[in-house]
Amino acid sequence: MxxxxxxxxxxxxxxxxxxxxxxxxxxxxxxxxxxxxxxxxxxxxxxxxxxxxxxxxxxxxxRPNIRHGGFSEEEDNIICSLYVSIGSRWSVIAAQLPGRTDNDIKNYWNTRLKKKLLGKHRKELQARNKGNGGILKQENSSSLLLQQNSAQQLHPCWPQIPVLPLSSPYTNQSPSFNDQDSIRKLLIKLGGRFSDDYQPILDGLNLQFPHGSNSLSSTQQIQEEQVHVGSSALGCMNSIGHNQVQFGQSNEYCAELVQGQGSFITTAIGEMVSSNDYSRRLLGGSLEFFYGEEMITDNKIMGACASSSCGQSTNWGETSSSLMYPSLVASNYEGVRQEMPRECAFQELSYPGAQ
DNA sequence: AAGTCGGTCAACCGCCTGACA
DNA sequence: CTGTCAGGCGGTTGACCGACT
CATH class of the missing domain: 1.10.10.60 (Homeodomain-like)
Structure with missing residues (x-):
């Protein structure tokens, strides 16, 4: 029927x-x-x-005033910015580009833009590997994580609960957004093998992450988790699934793992976005829109977790509508599990030294 | 010249949503 | 409240075309 x-x-x-x-x-x-x-x-x-x-x-x-082909750099930037923040909602993206249709943008992204960014990444990767003799690729995940943790102490970009003031989109406010998770979503959506350096995107996007007072302790937690859980994405997911680790830890831990998957697209997009004021504002605004939406889902999850054994110090019931917690997007275990491509998880597991 | 391959893009498919009876 | 329907949307398909062998 x-x-x-x-x-x-x-x-x-x-x-x-x-x-x-x-x-x-x-x-x-x-x-x-x-x-x-x-x-x-x-x-x-x-x-x-x-x-x-x-x-x-x-x-x-x-219909009148339709344009086909000949996408400008400006339009590329906007498409990338919005894709990072809201995903494949082509009609919404098209609404920001007069004369463009969602179908055109979708085709353009799938056939050109995605490859353009992938190509850019490969070049960077080759250049970097030339520079370090390919050592980076040989490192096991544990040392990678430790390296990142060291870097995190210098640039603590993974606070447990980043808090941003809610503001209306498309303002001239500084784009003080925190979009690791939407970026991560993009990486997961795109699949494939990513590079290992996260910092360029932070520089490129001019991100401002609040330095959580507990960022150092969360780093220590992650290091402890490495010992107990191992260094595979599967380990992370199993841990969450069985409530063997506390929520905040698993959240951070997953974040670290996904961070390990790298940021080639984000680097490229970061460069594109940071080169353009309008795109930045757009991204800042649309991210807020995006996070506002995500909060609904995440609040449900967090509420459920808080009432079960996996909740810890964070009191999700007190979540204010005027606050946003972008990092929670990654804490959506189901989302991470479903969106993580098999290849991605497999490659993470195949790291030498992974348990 | 013929065959193959890969990229592009117009169009279709099926699901979701909101309006309305 | 429920069922129906049209509009809207994103994902996918397949025809077409040019490059390559």
Whole structure:
């Protein structure tokens, strides 16, 4: 029992539109509008097309002021910025780019932009490996984590509970956002092997992370976790799943693991975004929008955790709507588990020294 | 010249959401 | 409150085209 089709599939033409069909549709809509009913429209005009197909054709190709191809650097930046913050919500992204359609942007991202960023990463990786003789790739995850922990003490960019003031999007305020998790989402979405250095994105994005008073202790916790849990993503997930570690620790620990997956795209995007004031503002604003949305989900999770054995010192019930906790995005275990590509998890496990 | 391969992009599919009866 | 329906959306497909062998 499927859903009833929106039109009679047998009597509907499919495939590319002919110039005659385009002309019919365009002239009718220009004269009469859509009439608020796309389904009935093709019959009115005498087109053997599905109403949805007409709508798509009009929106993507026939309506005035549509631009195809020739994406500018500025547009690249905006697309990347928004993809980092809100993901593949192409209609929202398209709304920020006059004359662009969601379909165009989606195609552009999938065929060009993604590869452009991947290519950039490979070059950087090659350059870096030349510089250090490829030693970095040989390091096991434990030493990597320790190295990162050392760096974290200098740049404590993983506070347990970053707190940002809520402000309206698209303001001229400094983009004091904290988007490691959305960036991580991007990395996970894109899959593949990432580089190991996180700092460039922080520099590139000009991020300002509040230095949590407990950041040092959380680093120590992570080091302890390494001993107890091992250094695989699976270990992290199992730990959370079985409540063997406290929530704050597992959160941090997962963050560290994913951080270990690197940041080639984020570095590239960071460079793009930081090169452009508008993109920065856009990203700052859209991130707030994004985090605001994520909070709903995460509050549910955190609420559930707080009432079970995995909650610890954080009192999630006191969460104020005026505060945002971006790091909690990564604490969404289900989200991490579902979005983590198999390849990603496998490669993490295959590190020499991983237990 | 013919075959193969990979990239691009228009169009389709199916799910979700909101309006409305 | 519930069911239906159209609109909207993101993911996917497949035709087309140019580069390469």
């Amino acid at each position: 499927g859903r009833a089709p929106c039109c009679d599939k047998a009597n509907v033409k499919k495939g590319p539109w002919s110039p005659e069909e385009d002309t019919k549709l365009k002239s009718y809509i220009e004269q009469h509008g859509t009439g608020g009913n796309w389904i009935a429209l093709p019959q009115k005009i005498g087109l053997k097309r599905c109403g949805k197909s007409c709508r798509l054709r009009w929106l993507n190709y026939l």
